[in-house]
Amino acid sequence: MSVLYILVIAALFVAIGFLIAFIWAVKSGQYDDTHTPSMRIILDDKRTESSDKKQEEKENGN
Amino acid sequence: MRLIQVTAVKTEQATLGCYHCGLACPDDKIAIEDKYFCCNGCKTAYEILEGSDLCQYYELNETPGTTPAEFGFKEKYSFLDDEKTRSQLYQFVNDNIVTLTLTLPAIHCSSCIWVLESFYRINDGVTNSKVNFLKKQLTISFDKTKTSLRTIVEQLASLGYEPEFNLADLQTKVGEKNLRSLYIKIGIAGFAFGNIMLLSLPDYLQKFDTIPQNFQIFFSVLNIILALPVLFYSASGYFKSAWGSLRKKAINMDVPISLGIITLFIRSFYEVGTLSGVGWMDSFAGLVFLLLLGKLFQEKTYQALSFERDYKSYFPVSIIKLEAGKERSIALSQLKVRDRYIVRNNEIIPADSILINGKGLIDYSFITGEADVHSKVSGDMVYAGGKHQGGAIELEVVKEVSQSYLTQLWNNDAFNKHQDARITVLANTVSKYFTAAVLLIASGAALYWLPNYTYAANAFTAVLIIACPCALALSTPFTLGNTMRIFGRKNFYIKNTAVVEVLSNIDTIVFDKTGTLTESGSSGTEFMPAEQTNYPEAKLFSLIRSVTWHSTHPLSRKITQFLMDYEVLDEVEDLEELPGKGVQAIVENDLVKVGSEDFIVADINMDNDGRSKVLISINDKFAGFFAIQGTYRTGFKTVLSDLNKHYDTLLLSGDNDNEKEVLSSYFSDGSRLYFNQSPIQKLEKIKSLQSANKKVLMVGDGLNDAGALRQSDLGISITENINAFSPACDGILESNSFSRLYNLIRFSKTSMVIVKISYLISLLYNIIGLSFAVQGTLSPLISAILMPLSSITVVTFTSVGTNLLAKLKLD
Numbered sequence: 001m002s003v004l005y006i007l008v009i010a011a012l013f014v015a016i017g018f019l020i021a022f023i024w025a026v027k028s029g030q031y032d033d034t035h036t037p038s039m040r041i042i043l044d045d046k047r048t049e050s051s052d053k054k055q056e057e058k059e060n061g062n
Numbered sequence: 063m064r065l066i067q068v069t070a071v072k073t074e075q076a077t078l079g080c081y082h083c084g085l086a087c088p089d090d091k092i093a094i095e096d097k098y099f100c101c102n103g104c105k106t107a108y109e110i111l112e113g114s115d116l117c118q119y120y121e122l123n124e125t126p127g128t129t130p131a132e133f134g135f136k137e138k139y140s141f142l143d144d145e146k147t148r149s150q151l152y153q154f155v156n157d158n159i160v161t162l163t164l165t166l167p168a169i170h171c172s173s174c175i176w177v178l179e180s181f182y183r184i185n186d187g188v189t190n191s192k193v194n195f196l197k198k199q200l201t202i203s204f205d206k207t208k209t210s211l212r213t214i215v216e217q218l219a220s221l222g223y224e225p226e227f228n229l230a231d232l233q234t235k236v237g238e239k240n241l242r243s244l245y246i247k248i249g250i251a252g253f254a255f256g257n258i259m260l261l262s263l264p265d266y267l268q269k270f271d272t273i274p275q276n277f278q279i280f281f282s283v284l285n286i287i288l289a290l291p292v293l294f295y296s297a298s299g300y301f302k303s304a305w306g307s308l309r310k311k312a313i314n315m316d317v318p319i320s321l322g323i324i325t326l327f328i329r330s331f332y333e334v335g336t337l338s339g340v341g342w343m344d345s346f347a348g349l350v351f352l353l354l355l356g357k358l359f360q361e362k363t364y365q366a367l368s369f370e371r372d373y374k375s376y377f378p379v380s381i382i383k384l385e386a387g388k389e390r391s392i393a394l395s396q397l398k399v400r401d402r403y404i405v406r407n408n409e410i411i412p413a414d415s416i417l418i419n420g421k422g423l424i425d426y427s428f429i430t431g432e433a434d435v436h437s438k439v440s441g442d443m444v445y446a447g448g449k450h451q452g453g454a455i456e457l458e459v460v461k462e463v464s465q466s467y468l469t470q471l472w473n474n475d476a477f478n479k480h481q482d483a484r485i486t487v488l489a490n491t492v493s494k495y496f497t498a499a500v501l502l503i504a505s506g507a508a509l510y511w512l513p514n515y516t517y518a519a520n521a522f523t524a525v526l527i528i529a530c531p532c533a534l535a536l537s538t539p540f541t542l543g544n545t546m547r548i549f550g551r552k553n554f555y556i557k558n559t560a561v562v563e564v565l566s567n568i569d570t571i572v573f574d575k576t577g578t579l580t581e582s583g584s585s586g587t588e589f590m591p592a593e594q595t596n597y598p599e600a601k602l603f604s605l606i607r608s609v610t611w612h613s614t615h616p617l618s619r620k621i622t623q624f625l626m627d628y629e630v631l632d633e634v635e636d637l638e639e640l641p642g643k644g645v646q647a648i649v650e651n652d653l654v655k656v657g658s659e660d661f662i663v664a665d666i667n668m669d670n671d672g673r674s675k676v677l678i679s680i681n682d683k684f685a686g687f688f689a690i691q692g693t694y695r696t697g698f699k700t701v702l703s704d705l706n707k708h709y710d711t712l713l714l715s716g717d718n719d720n721e722k723e724v725l726s727s728y729f730s731d732g733s734r735l736y737f738n739q740s741p742i743q744k745l746e747k748i749k750s751l752q753s754a755n756k757k758v759l760m761v762g763d764g765l766n767d768a769g770a771l772r773q774s775d776l777g778i779s780i781t782e783n784i785n786a787f788s789p790a791c792d793g794i795l796e797s798n799s800f801s802r803l804y805n806l807i808r809f810s811k812t813s814m815v816i817v818k819i820s821y822l823i824s825l826l827y828n829i830i831g832l833s834f835a836v837q838g839t840l841s842p843l844i845s846a847i848l849m850p851l852s853s854i855t856v857v858t859f860t861s862v863g864t865n866l867l868a869k870l871k872l873d
Contacts, residue, residue: 033197
């Protein structure tokens with residue numbers, strides 16, 4: 001039964017890890033604006049021909 | 063007006079929509095390959111996007127653009143070259159990287175977010191840009207060695223996202239209310255609550271299986287450790303508030319709450335320390351967690367709306383100053399007495415000045431509430447706050463911006479008093495008696511057991527613990543918070559939940575006239591041209607406007623406003639206004655008549671659709687007619703007659719008393735209509751009503767009501783567009799919901815009844831708990847069940863109650 005001492009404390013540390021993650025998320029401003037990210041998620045960058053060309057030019061230049 | 067333009071275009075070009083903004087193109091001259099544009103601005107915007115590989119903008123949404131405003135003046139943003147002005151806009155400066163937030167009213171779709179957040183591809187110096195869609199704000203960081211703020215702003219403007227600068231941006235910002243610390247407090251309390259519950263579980267089940275004592279001690283100690291941050295961080299707000307109220311010799315709801323929280327903690331600590339029990343930390347953490355959730359519910363207000371605007375949000379940030387004949391854009395704060403400056407069409411005059419050059423047409427509707435335009439010639443005095451219409455004029459400053467006639471209103475005491483002093487009265491009254499009763503019962507129970515000190519202390523603390531008014535404290539924020547959301551669905555947005563209670567205690571309602579009871583602007587006005595006329599539209603409108611703007615008749619004013627973009631001609635002779643018929647004048651040798659059907663003979667059929675008709679004839683030949691929607695707001699009569707049943711209604715108008723007779727029949731006392739009131743007089747009038755112990759609700763709209771809105775117990779501002787300017791107030795009502803005003807005000811009373819009932823429910827739970835407590839038989843388990851149960855009952859009751867009643871009473 002005394003293994004409980006270790007297990008309970010280990011479990012608490014895992015939970016504290018999540019609490020710290022939550023606090024970090026709040027402090028970094030992730031809860032300040034909850035609307036825009038929902039619109040942002042449908043946007044993604046497409047590679048266009050000319051952007052590929054530019055990329056090539058850059059690589060060749062280096 | 064747009065209607066006419068579109069139909070005119072349709073005859074020439076069938077279907078040419080601008081590739082950028084979707085508006086109809088006047089011709090096919092502005093084009094790139096197969097893409098057509100309505101103006102050069104749109105074409106430029108397309109070229110910038112194309113050049114930076116951002117054409118995906120057009121794939122995300124069809125014609126997502128906004129027509130970029132034409133650069134009337136190239137130096138418009140040159141005030142941003144001034145380091146002092148610039149640094150006032152910056153939020154952080156880190157070496158070369160500068161961060162600031164700009165307001166872009168044009169943000170409207172996901173394409174906007176995409177293009178603005180890809181801004182680094184247009185401008186190399188930009189390191190990061192992020193959009194807040196609801197607030198229509200762009201937070202942008204850039205390297206000031208690579209680019210300048212002015213370049214960025216000009217690039218944004220040429221894309222159609224013109225940033226809005228106003229004088230308020232330059233003020234040091236009062237720390238914005240931030241929910242971040244509340245979230246963290248809730249997170250910590252919730253974390254502790256869950257874990258303590260888990261560790262207390264063996265104790266709950268003790269009846270079935272005994273647990274070894276060393277485990278019990280281990281769990282109790284862990285519980286105390288977990289509870290410490292809850293006591294010192296999460297609950298700290300309650301202690302501060304309770305202490306603050308005690309120092310003012312008052313008792314608010316936080317006093318009994320703090321008492322309960324502290325007793326809970328000390329007793330648990332004592333029990334664990336003396337090994338006499340396992341403590342009540344589960345109840346303690348749960349209590350704080352639930353209370354904070356209630357607080358979050360209360361503080362979630364309409365972030366996107368601003369309730370604190372003053373003239374500074376209305377005035378521009380920069381002005382074009384004339385220096386040795388050269389135009390230079392400077393910050394408004396740098397404008398000094400005797401400076402010469404230029405004001406263009408539709409711009410605000412920022413300081414009391416003398417007109418030097420040009421023909422001034424100044425619209426003072428924001429200051430006086432009068433919707434007519436005054437003509438000014440050089441040498442005349444013009445007052446700050448007027449909006450100039452027409453060609454550019456040159457002015458000389460007489461009084462500085464902050465000392466001008468209009469801005470002086472903000473020096474009045476009403477603007478210095480602390481507004482948030484009006485906290486919820488009912489909750490405080492209840493908590494005063496509640497605290498007294500709890501202390502009395504606790505002492506009574508202790509006295510009863512007295513020879514037995516352990517029992518006495520047990521009963522005393524148990525009473526304080528179980529009586530901790532968790533459910534009581536939750537009923538107000540949940541009911542009023544819910545009411546606030548219900549109001550929001552009906553387009554009535556209030557500043558905070560306390561407004562509901564103030565609204566329910568109102569007994570006098572004061573209305574402004576122009577813009578509040580009457581519709582502002584020219585919405586609902588339409589021009590129907592006659593089938594054949596000899597005049598091109600622009601010329602015709604110019605002729606009409608030249609006549610109507612000399613007339614003060616409400617319909618003339620509407621037409622004048624509707625034709626705002628057209629020039630007023632100088633040559634107006636033989637102007638004659640015939641009461642009840644119309645107005646006529648000879649303008650540039652043409653006889654222009656504007657008036658009713660008795661006045662102008664026309665052989666047409668007009669639908670009787672309830673709109674007022676104003677006919678036009680040029681040289682006695684019918685040229686068309688205006689159909690104008692009623693000048694009073696829809697539902698105005700029913701709203702007032704309903705309000706008269708329960709409230710005193712008054713009118714305070716800055717306008718003249720032309721309409722006195724029509725209006726007096728609608729108000730509760732026909733003699734209490736006041737006209738020609740200056741902004742200060744309005745404020746004083748409200749003050750005198752208040753000194754007669756009236757609780758006054760002011761309903762207004764413009765800057766001229768700002769003082770009255772602020773002085774009154776509650777100020778509601780009516781607006782056509784909630785994002786547009788409205789003066790500082792407690793609530794914003796969208797004009798299309800004006801007819802609901804009576805029901806909304808009455809609903810605040812219903813909400814307060816729900817609050818009272820939920821108080822009774824939570825008291826009932828308290829009595830049950832107390833019956834255990836006084837006998838000294840309250841166990842931690844009963845407390846851990848009773849407390850959340852009472853809170854959940856109250857929260858369910860209030861949310862279901864308000865929503866059901868809102869369906870019944872507001873729909």
